[in-house]
Amino acid sequence: MKKYFLSLFLLVSLHSQAQEVGLNARRKWFLPDHLKLQFAGNIGFLSGGPGYASRNQTLETDLLFGFLPQKFGGDALVTTTLKTTYSPWRIGLRNNYYIRPFSIGAYLSYTFGPQFDSKWPSYYPAGYYWWATSIRPGAYIGGKAGRNVVLNNHRRSLELYYELGTYDLLMISYIQNKGFLKLHDIVSLSIGVKYGFD
Amino acid sequence: MIFGVIEMRSPGRVSLLFTKSSTKLKYILRRTGLGLCLAMTSLLTSCDDLFQYNPNEETLLEKERNLTAKNIERITQLSVSDTTRFILMGDSQRWYDECEEFVKSANQQKDISFVLHAGDISDFGLTQEFKWVNEIMTRLKYPYVTVIGNHDIVANGSATYRKMFGPLNYSFGFGHDRFIFINTNSREYAFDGSVPDIAWLKSQLADNPAKLNTIVVGHVPPFDADFDKNLEKPYTEALAGDPNVKFTLYGHQHRFYEGQFYDDGVNYHLTTSMGARGYMVITTWKGGYKVERVEF
Secondary structure, X not given: OHHHHHHHHHHHHHHHOOOOOOOOOOOOOOOOOEEEEEEOOOOOOEEEEEEEEOOOOOEEEEEEEEEEOHHHHOOOEEEEEEEEEEOOOOEEOHHHEEEEEEEEEEEEEEEOOOXXXXXXXXXXXXXXXXXXXXXXXXXXXXXXXXXXXXXXXXXXEEEEEEEEEXXXXXXXXXXXXXXXXOHHHHOEEEEEEEEEEO | OHHHHHHHHHHHHHHHHOOOOOXXXXXXXXXXXXXXXXXXXXXXXXXXXXXXXXXXOOOXXXXXXXXXXXXXXXXXXXXXXXXXXXXXXXXXXXXXXXXHHHHHHHOOOOOOOEEXXXXXXXXXXXXXXXXXXXXXHOOOOOOEEEOOOHHHHOOOHHHHHHHHOOOOOEEEEEOOEEEEXXXXXXXXXXXOOOOOOHHHHHHHHHOOOOOOEEEEEOOOOOOOOOOOHHHHHHHHHHHHOOOOEEEEEEOOOOOOEEEOOOOOOOXXXXXXXXXXXXXXXXXXXXXXXXXXXXXX
């Protein structure tokens, strides 16, 4: 845990000291626009993977592979997640820093394991359980801050983001139990870093 | 806590990033970094579930583990009298508000020793749901023990149930009574003949040297479609064949329902769900018992 964050901060400081020179070459269309590494958020203890961004950088779609070690989760769980984030506003700051103050997004995650079902086995009557245990849709809001840098003559960006999210089963529980459940009972925090190849 | 340590270091790190920036900005960042550190630390210590890793994670606090053993320990320390009064409730699944109302109502009952939860503690088999129901049930003035329901077996539910409560089949004695809790959720095991465990039930019934009144508690009653048809007869005959079994308790159907359905001298009682806002108060004494329905 500690190691991850330290290396993250080291990475940030390394990039900010890079000289601002050079140009970027046009990249192949199929190469990912960025890589993300995320901590928590119901898609793994750590999850990471490639993603694509719209030309104006407001829409990002990522494919994340997540892992939850037994030590932190009581059970070792592997997930894949498809997630899309919309961050409409960009505020430029000095020294190529910028903030995207508001993000909203949704995800669909799949957890692997024989105890989880996408389609219930035939020994259940149709509709006996209405939800799939392996597939979880969720949603979140958040924000991020980043900096554009030039590294080895390539334009790169580094962003830190946070998200406050929940998922379908908790939302339903909350809607039906507003006396006992408070919003903070169903919302959890995740934080992540994005490395962009602009 | 580790996260807190990192935040403690972050003011220094942040200032590294801004080597080209003014000293004033550095100063502000140092101050906000310190503030963020304090805010994060207080948030972390006040909130156990700030970070969640997977809906199916099985993370529990020590006070949320082995609850069956801990609560039986509390029950055995209660004073025994000629009559025993306890509550049977069940199916708290996704009815937290109603379950809170139940606790208020149950706490006003007189001379209750403990509460039996007839299963379907959770709706989706999520650890988070078990924790919420436990949070509500610990507000009872009495200890509570549970039997596993079909919804509690979904996904990682049964693994969480084992960690949080204990074995899926167990028994304990109190006063003139002996309680046998048995997993009767056959459908969750594809009706493979293993659930309910008839051999275990028979051995438990046989192990009764003091001839205590025996009360078998399950979630799915034997006449329900979710109970293994091939085991219905062996199960009901095991109960009827024991002269110490006068009645047996269930949940699952979300309705009050009772009768001697097999004409064999054993009375079956089903309690309703929390959603239907009802429970039962059961009184037992040597040679008899009484069941009262309560609506809240």
